[in-house]
Amino acid sequence: xxxxxxxxxxxxxxxxxxGSVVFAITTGGPTGFMGTIxxxxxxxxxxxxxxxxxxxxxxxxxxxxxxxxxxSSAAQPPVGRSMWPAVAALGVAxxxxxxxxxxxxFKVSVVVILAALVEWMVQGWSxxxxxxxxxxxxxRQRILHPLEFxxxxxxxxxxxxxxFSRIMLGIKLEYGRILFIILGxxxxxxxxxxxxxxxxxxxxxxxxxxxxxxxxxxxxxASAVQGQKTIEHHQGLTPDVCLETASEDKMxxxxxxxxxxxxxxxxxxxxxxxxxxGVLIARNAAVVQGxxxxxxxxxxxxxxxxxxxxxNYEGEHRLTARLGTFGEEPEVIQCTARIEEGQExxxxxxxxxSSKASTSTMMVxxxxxxxxxxxxxxx
Amino acid sequence: MERSNSNMSTLGGMRPxxxxxxxxxxxxxxxxxxCAENAPQDxxxxxxxxxxxxxxxxxxxxxIFIISGIVAAIVIGAxxxxxVKFKDRGQDIPEQTHGNPKxxxxxxxLPAIILATIAVPTVVxxxxxxxxxxxxxVVNVTGQQWWWEYDYPAQTCGGITIKDPIITSGEMVIPAGxxxxxxxxxxxxxxxxxxxxxxxxxxxVPGRLHPLRMEADNPGIYVGQCxxxxxxxxxxxxxxxxxxxxxDFQTWVDNQLEPYTSPEAGTLAAEGESQYISQCSxxxxxxxxxDSEGNPVLSNPDENVYSGSAPNLTNLMTRTGFAGFxxxxxxxxxxxxxxxxxxxxxxxxxxAGVWMNTPEGADRPVCFNEVELREWLRNAPGMKPMYxxxxxxxxxxxxxxxxxxxxxxxxxxxxxxAYLLVRK
Numbered sequence: 001x002x003x004x005x006x007x008x009x010x011x012x013x014x015x016x017x018x019g020s021v022v023f024a025i026t027t028g029g030p031t032g033f034m035g036t037i038x039x040x041x042x043x044x045x046x047x048x049x050x051x052x053x054x055x056x057x058x059x060x061x062x063x064x065x066x067x068x069x070x071x072s073s074a075a076q077p078p079v080g081r082s083m084w085p086a087v088a089a090l091g092v093a094x095x096x097x098x099x100x101x102x103x104x105x106f107k108v109s110v111v112v113i114l115a116a117l118v119e120w121m122v123q124g125w126s127x128x129x130x131x132x133x134x135x136x137x138x139x140r141q142r143i144l145h146p147l148e149f150x151x152x153x154x155x156x157x158x159x160x161x162x163x164f165s166r167i168m169l170g171i172k173l174e175y176g177r178i179l180f181i182i183l184g185x186x187x188x189x190x191x192x193x194x195x196x197x198x199x200x201x202x203x204x205x206x207x208x209x210x211x212x213x214x215x216x217x218x219x220x221x222a223s224a225v226q227g228q229k230t231i232e233h234h235q236g237l238t239p240d241v242c243l244e245t246a247s248e249d250k251m252x253x254x255x256x257x258x259x260x261x262x263x264x265x266x267x268x269x270x271x272x273x274x275x276x277x278g279v280l281i282a283r284n285a286a287v288v289q290g291x292x293x294x295x296x297x298x299x300x301x302x303x304x305x306x307x308x309x310x311x312n313y314e315g316e317h318r319l320t321a322r323l324g325t326f327g328e329e330p331e332v333i334q335c336t337a338r339i340e341e342g343q344e345x346x347x348x349x350x351x352x353x354s355s356k357a358s359t360s361t362m363m364v365x366x367x368x369x370x371x372x373x374x375x376x377x378x379x
Numbered sequence: 380m381e382r383s384n385s386n387m388s389t390l391g392g393m394r395p396x397x398x399x400x401x402x403x404x405x406x407x408x409x410x411x412x413x414c415a416e417n418a419p420q421d422x423x424x425x426x427x428x429x430x431x432x433x434x435x436x437x438x439x440x441x442x443i444f445i446i447s448g449i450v451a452a453i454v455i456g457a458x459x460x461x462x463v464k465f466k467d468r469g470q471d472i473p474e475q476t477h478g479n480p481k482x483x484x485x486x487x488x489l490p491a492i493i494l495a496t497i498a499v500p501t502v503v504x505x506x507x508x509x510x511x512x513x514x515x516x517v518v519n520v521t522g523q524q525w526w527w528e529y530d531y532p533a534q535t536c537g538g539i540t541i542k543d544p545i546i547t548s549g550e551m552v553i554p555a556g557x558x559x560x561x562x563x564x565x566x567x568x569x570x571x572x573x574x575x576x577x578x579x580x581x582x583x584v585p586g587r588l589h590p591l592r593m594e595a596d597n598p599g600i601y602v603g604q605c606x607x608x609x610x611x612x613x614x615x616x617x618x619x620x621x622x623x624x625x626x627d628f629q630t631w632v633d634n635q636l637e638p639y640t641s642p643e644a645g646t647l648a649a650e651g652e653s654q655y656i657s658q659c660s661x662x663x664x665x666x667x668x669x670d671s672e673g674n675p676v677l678s679n680p681d682e683n684v685y686s687g688s689a690p691n692l693t694n695l696m697t698r699t700g701f702a703g704f705x706x707x708x709x710x711x712x713x714x715x716x717x718x719x720x721x722x723x724x725x726x727x728x729x730x731a732g733v734w735m736n737t738p739e740g741a742d743r744p745v746c747f748n749e750v751e752l753r754e755w756l757r758n759a760p761g762m763k764p765m766y767x768x769x770x771x772x773x774x775x776x777x778x779x780x781x782x783x784x785x786x787x788x789x790x791x792x793x794x795x796x797a798y799l800l801v802r803k
Contacts, residue, residue, distance in 0.1 A: 284517055284532070302687025303565075
């Protein structure tokens with residue numbers, strides 16, 4: 001009475017229905033609520049599909065003809081072996097392992113079980129869709145390939161990226177550069193070879209790719225197990241670095257880490273130049289006739305502005321901004337990295353209060369050259 | 380056929396004449412709207428070199444307006460003619476034509492030529508307008524919700540020495556005939572600074588300083604408004620540039636840098652000073668003001684206002700507007716007199732401000748618009764919509780955007796008015 005397809009869906013629907021009842025009773029809270037809704041949804045869908053299959057006799061119009069018990073698609077024996085029961089079993093085992101180990105294993109197992117169920121169901125249905133095995137295989141591919149290929153490609157790409165990132169995080173910076181160059185050259189070379197050697201068989205290409213993928217994944221897993229290399233974190237341009245009272249070693253590291261680029265051209269309110277005679281001057285960013293050498297910089301309150309520092313004096317120097325002391329808070333100090341003669345660096349500042357509210361003088365200065373200061377005023 | 384006859388009779392009846400009348404009324408309304416006498420933001424009345432450059436010559440707005448007008452007239456005329464001439468009156472469908480390479484090529488090339496004719500001189504003009512290396516003065520212009528602040532670094536501005544920085548708001552005062560370099564930025568969201576009579580628009584973007592050259596030919600007041608939607612009171616974010624001749628500008632600078640003097644003890648203004656310290660000085664600054672122990676009274680707008688700033692009120696009564704130049708500090712009559720004053724008389728009248736037309740020795744200024752200032756002090760958000768409800772400041776971490784209702788009583792308002800009147 002029941003066709004093969006409808007039996008499958010009736011089974012799945014029954015399982016989902018029972019699952020919804022069990023889940024609703026055993027699991028409370030938002031998880032229980034959402035899970036029960038999920039099971040009920042699945043049950044409704046499976047019952048619907050089962051009904052359609054039953055009604056259409058698995059989509060086989062001649063199924064009601066005489067002798068149909070021998071010729072109908074539903075009567076065809078299953079073809080080949082299916083790996084999906086084994087995969088589903090693996091998923092179920094993974095669920096158990098996940099419950100006692102880490103949530104990631106549990107989540108991956110759920111995905112594996114769902115994927116196996118879908119594949120198994122479609123395979124089971126397609127193998128009896130008609131009397132022709134090749135036609136059955138083609139409709140299975142037509143349904144599942146648009147899903148399988150993008151998902152597998154994404155998973156494969158993700159695995160490659162993850163493995164590569166673990167390798168790069170596990171080795172030193174210098175070796176990383178070399179490895180990157182070698183790998184890049186290797187991939188390019190092999191791809192070149194495959195492209196120009198028309199005679200290379202598919203098997204060779206697949207073999208080489210497989211060896212490469214397995215090698216990459218293996219080393220990636222090994223690197224992940226090994227752990228990430230230690231990355232030293234420096235404190236940056238701290239007040240003692242800005243005032244050059246820190247140790248030479250600390251200043252060296254801080255300056256190394258600091259951004260040396262001048263990038264905020266649009267927000268530049270003034271450029272401060274340490275001239276070749278060692279005298280510090282300020283120029284207004286706007287070109288103003290007869291007013292291009294300011295002894296003070298006026299900065300609008302609470303506005304983000306930039307000051308460009310250019311060192312035209314021998315040796316390495318930094319520009320330090322002392323931006324006021326307000327109440328009990330320590331003095332606000334910012335600075336550029338030390339830069340060599342002929343270089344520029346930008347200092348981005350925002351001063352929230354008037355100069356008059358500060359108990360210390362606001363200024364920009366070159367700490368290595370005492371007396372070289374430009375007053376900063378916030379009206 | 381009957382239906383088409385019926386349509387024909389309708390066309391010949393009352394309907395077309397009503398349509399014509401409606402069209403004429405709309406057209407007349409549109410044209411007459413351009414005849415407004417009181418139109419200080421008229422694009423076609425440039426009062427400075429930059430605005431004139433935008434207005435005149437190849438690539439100027441008149442040039443583009445004429446070309447666009449001709450194109451619009453041809454297109455609208457042709458469409459109107461076709462609509463009327465070939466209206467469906469039940470006639471047979473005419474022979475259909477598909478594809479006409481000559482016509483299509485012509486209809487592609489002609490607009491391209493027109494666009495090129497407009498684009499080339501316009502682009503050249505854009506570069507010309509960007510030149511500002513002749514500027515002889517610098518003013519930092521900072522926008523915030525919903526007012527503009529102007530600060531003048533210490534400098535020699537058009538030959539006049541500004542020995543200490545000046546800060547003001549609402550109206551920017553510049554020397555007439557002197558190219559001024561504005562450096563425009565914002566403290567909160569994007570605004571746009573625009574004085575149509577003096578130059579084009581320039582966006583005020585947080586973290587960026589945008590230059591704009593501004594020069595006025597003659598003394599006068601030139602108004603504009605923010606042209607980038609910036610929140611609740613965008614429409615009430617106005618601004619003005621006041622151009623003064625060299626002598627008047629010198630007077631204005633000297634006045635701005637006058638040391639602070641406290642009102643005479645026992646007067647209403649002195650009581651107002653105390654009110655100011657307790658009610659207003661959290662956000663507003665009056666330079667030189669000290670408390671009873673002689674300590675400077677310093678505002679902390681960064682702890683109360685989202686933008687981190689509130690208008691400096693040191694010389695409030697040297698201005699003619701308040702609350703983002705939205706309301707006048709002078710009466711309507713005095714404003715009309717000031718705005719229409721001849722160039723040679725403008726400076727004196729502007730410098731007199733609320734005291735304009737006031738007889739010598741009078742204790743109250745004739746031109747003072749006390750009504751609206753009182754209303755503002757009574758309930759600022761009631762006049763100008765702002766995000767100033769203390770119960771609705773979660774998004775800004777308790778910081779106001781605009782001035783809240785301070786809940787002042789009439790006596791406190793009297794005292795504050797008296798104090799603000801001496802801020803000149």
